[in-house]
Amino acid sequence: MDCVEAKDLVQLYTDQELDLLRVVDVDKHLQSCADCRALYHQQHMLRSALRRDAGYHRATPELRERLRFALHAEKNGAKRPLGRWPKWWNAGLAVAAAVVLSVSVALYIVLPTSQDRLENDIVSSHVRSLMANHLSDVASSDQHAVKPWFNGRLDYSPPVNDLTAQGFPLVGGRLDYVDNRPVAALVYRHRQHTINLFVWPSTDAHEQKPRALSRQGYNLLRWTQRGMEFWAVSDLNEAELRQFVDNVSPLTEPRQG
Numbered sequence: 001m002d003c004v005e006a007k008d009l010v011q012l013y014t015d016q017e018l019d020l021l022r023v024v025d026v027d028k029h030l031q032s033c034a035d036c037r038a039l040y041h042q043q044h045m046l047r048s049a050l051r052r053d054a055g056y057h058r059a060t061p062e063l064r065e066r067l068r069f070a071l072h073a074e075k076n077g078a079k080r081p082l083g084r085w086p087k088w089w090n091a092g093l094a095v096a097a098a099v100v101l102s103v104s105v106a107l108y109i110v111l112p113t114s115q116d117r118l119e120n121d122i123v124s125s126h127v128r129s130l131m132a133n134h135l136s137d138v139a140s141s142d143q144h145a146v147k148p149w150f151n152g153r154l155d156y157s158p159p160v161n162d163l164t165a166q167g168f169p170l171v172g173g174r175l176d177y178v179d180n181r182p183v184a185a186l187v188y189r190h191r192q193h194t195i196n197l198f199v200w201p202s203t204d205a206h207e208q209k210p211r212a213l214s215r216q217g218y219n220l221l222r223w224t225q226r227g228m229e230f231w232a233v234s235d236l237n238e239a240e241l242r243q244f245v246d247n248v249s250p251l252t253e254p255r256q257g
């Protein structure tokens with residue numbers, strides 16, 4: 001993919017409206033091209049600013065009254081419903097109101113909630129790791145090799161356990177990018193199924209029990225524990241994924257030095 005094509009796609013990429021293959025292509029290009037990466041960051045900031053700052057404003061009583069008149073007049077076909085306001089003004093007002101309304105509605109519909117975006121990110125990262133043949137940056141079943149690998153690559157140390165004895169062997173780990181931050185992805189296997197376990201520091205002070213959801217045919221379990229947020233995703237059925245989570249959960253893990 002070249003810059004011309006990438007620049008065309010960056011907006012759609014930012015809005016998460018590209019299919020996976022395109023996402024992989026754009027990803028690759030962004031990794032190697034600082035210009036396009038800057039453009040992406042710009043788009044991303046704009047999008048975040050819109051989400052954060054696009055407020056809702058109540059119409060003033062005057063505006064509401066005028067709109068009511070305009071709509072009423074339109075219904076009854078009256079000629080000068082608002083007396084001193086010329087007709088073009090009413091028409092203009094109606095158009096402006098329609099534009100404001102449709103922009104608000106569009107923003108509301110188009111912009112996914114942060115929760116949606118996060119779930120999307122998780123599933124996309126999982127699928128991408130399988131498609132792009134990029135399961136792990138450090139391929140090892142040794143937790144004492146995987147855990148230190150993250151040192152210096154992240155500003156936190158994810159809990160890493162080999163669960164071979166429990167039927168979920170550790171395959172490796174990699175850096176991934178979720179929710180606008182680099183995160184640890186730990187890779188486990190169960191029979192032929194791959195499980196990605198994403199871990200990052202939680203912003204929520206409360207611990208949350210594992211909660212299941214499914215998206216695009218994948219099962220997800222998320223929970224927070226000991227200041228970390230965990231997301232497990234796989235094509236495994238929910239019962240077996242829960243079994244995995246029970247084993248990985250730091251409260252039940254064996255103490256290690």
Ligand SMILES: [Zn+2]
Pocket residue numbers: 002003004006029033034035036037
């Ligand atoms: Zn480029």
